[in-house]
Amino acid sequence: EACRIAREAGAISIVDAAQALGQVRVDVEDLGADAVVTLGHKWLHGPLATGGFWVRDLALFGPTRLGWRSRLELPTGSRDYNPNATRFETGTVDVAAFVGLRQTLVVHRLLGSWVSDRLRALRRRLLERIGDLPFTLRSTPEAPTGIVVVEPRGGDVAALVQRMWDEERIVVKLIDEPGIPQAIRLSFWALHKEKDIDRLVAAFARTLGVGVP
Numbered sequence: 001e002a003c004r005i006a007r008e009a010g011a012i013s014i015v016d017a018a019q020a021l022g023q024v025r026v027d028v029e030d031l032g033a034d035a036v037v038t039l040g041h042k043w044l045h046g047p048l049a050t051g052g053f054w055v056r057d058l059a060l061f062g063p064t065r066l067g068w069r070s071r072l073e074l075p076t077g078s079r080d081y082n083p084n085a086t087r088f089e090t091g092t093v094d095v096a097a098f099v100g101l102r103q104t105l106v107v108h109r110l111l112g113s114w115v116s117d118r119l120r121a122l123r124r125r126l127l128e129r130i131g132d133l134p135f136t137l138r139s140t141p142e143a144p145t146g147i148v149v150v151e152p153r154g155g156d157v158a159a160l161v162q163r164m165w166d167e168e169r170i171v172v173k174l175i176d177e178p179g180i181p182q183a184i185r186l187s188f189w190a191l192h193k194e195k196d197i198d199r200l201v202a203a204f205a206r207t208l209g210v211g212v213p
Contacts, residue, residue: 003032012060018042022108023145023189024116028054035061040097043146043189046104047097053088065090111190118190119146125194126186129201133210138183146188149175152208157182160207168203 006013015033020026022043028036034057040050055061063070063081067090073082081087108115126148127141135150152160161174161184173185186200 003034007032007034019145019147022115023119025113040101040104044101044104044108045189047094047100049094050097050101052101053085058083058085058087061088063088063090067091069093115190116144119188120144122146122188122190122192122194122197123148125197126188126201129197130204133201133204134208146190146192148186149183150186151181151183155208157184160184163207164203167207170200170203 003013003015012035013033014035014037015031017026017036017038019042021038022045026036026038034055036052036054038052040046040052041048066081069089069091070081070087071078072086073084074080123143123146127137130137130148130150133150134153136153138149138151139147151157158174158176161172164170164172173187175183175185188196
């Protein structure tokens with residue numbers, strides 16, 4: 001819907017899919033965006049320093065720098081860019097890393113809907129269990145991802161995050177942004193098990209000094 005509004009207003013829409021790819025199915029055509037950008041190492045679990053940039057119309061975007069790769073396929077002396085994605089490459093890239101990214105995508109295609117199904121199941125379990133903790137849910141309950149943001153009701157949020165590591169050896173992320181209360185991001189993926197969710201909730205309960213059935 002946002003992409004449609006942008007298009008009707010004559011604006012270019014760019015979708016950041018870094019937190020989506022590897023968790024949910026992403027169809028760039030269905031998004032209706034002019035461009036979609038992502039990276040390889042987050043939820044795809046691919047190589048570092050890799051990513052992807054899809055554009056609906058290559059003519060809408062031009063490189064910010066000129067390098068030998070951006071005009072590799074053109075005659076010597078030409079000032080035009082390559083008529084393909086290499087126009088955005090300014091120098092040598094890590095070819096092995098991008099071969100690894102391609103294989104990562106192959107694996108995810110083979111996994112099919114298993115990842116998204118597992119994430120939904122684990123999310124339901126987490127939301128059921130944290131209902132017994134003094135947290136306010138900041139995420140949309142029906143969201144299909146392995147990211148859940150909670151806001152502790154009272155206390156030092158930063159200290160709680162640190163104690164979860166010091167005492168339980170569990171990493172949770174402090175969200176500390178201007179204008180909104182501090183919160184905690186809980187992240188999990190399809191390879192986590194139900195017992196991992198239960199351990200997380202039990203660890204919070206111990207750290208907070210509350211009982212969880």
